[in-house]
Amino acid sequence: MLRRQKNEKENCTPTVYEQTVQTSKMKLNQKEVQLITELKNQEQLCVQKYDFYAKQAKDPELKKLFKKLLKTEQYHYDMLESLSTGTVPTIKSRTASAVKYEPQATHTGDPTSKEFDKFLCTDIIATEKYVATTYNNDLFYFASPEVRNVLNAIMTDEQNHAEMIWKYKTANKMAA
Numbered sequence: 001m002l003r004r005q006k007n008e009k010e011n012c013t014p015t016v017y018e019q020t021v022q023t024s025k026m027k028l029n030q031k032e033v034q035l036i037t038e039l040k041n042q043e044q045l046c047v048q049k050y051d052f053y054a055k056q057a058k059d060p061e062l063k064k065l066f067k068k069l070l071k072t073e074q075y076h077y078d079m080l081e082s083l084s085t086g087t088v089p090t091i092k093s094r095t096a097s098a099v100k101y102e103p104q105a106t107h108t109g110d111p112t113s114k115e116f117d118k119f120l121c122t123d124i125i126a127t128e129k130y131v132a133t134t135y136n137n138d139l140f141y142f143a144s145p146e147v148r149n150v151l152n153a154i155m156t157d158e159q160n161h162a163e164m165i166w167k168y169k170t171a172n173k174m175a176a
Contacts, residue, residue: 032141033139066120
């Protein structure tokens with residue numbers, strides 16, 4: 001009897017962990033798939049907002065910042081897409097971009113254009129704060145520490161984006 005159980009065990013399908021090792025793919029549960037889909041939707045909205053805002057901003061420096069952050073948001077979307085296909089993307093080692101960002105007062109437009117750019121900044125900061133909070137809440141639902149590390153890295157980026165926009169607002173006397 002013991003021998004039969006051993007043979008059945010040898011012939012059974014591999015566990016999720018074993019499949020992960022054999023195929024270097026991970027298996028997500030239904031809740032994890034749902035959360036990644038929602039996070040991808042948030043990242044897609046961020047990409048769209050940064051693209052739209054880069055086209056609308058009056059200050060060339062702000063346009064440049066929005067375009068830079070758009071690229072990072074697209075990278076986040078691509079990382080989530082990898083997760084949704086069962087592949088854990090590699091997290092690039094990097095210094096927090098907000099630490100290095102030191103904007104100068106560059107907004108020389110009229111008060112109306114400055115107020116418009118202030119609105120764009122305020123709105124995108126609110127978006128970044130919401131998205132960072134969503135990552136913070138969602139990452140605890142994932143069983144895989146590798147996935148949690150990816151989501152934590154993205155969350156940190158989102159916080160850095162908000163800080164960079166805040167620094168821009170402060171340098172240009174838009175914060176109040």
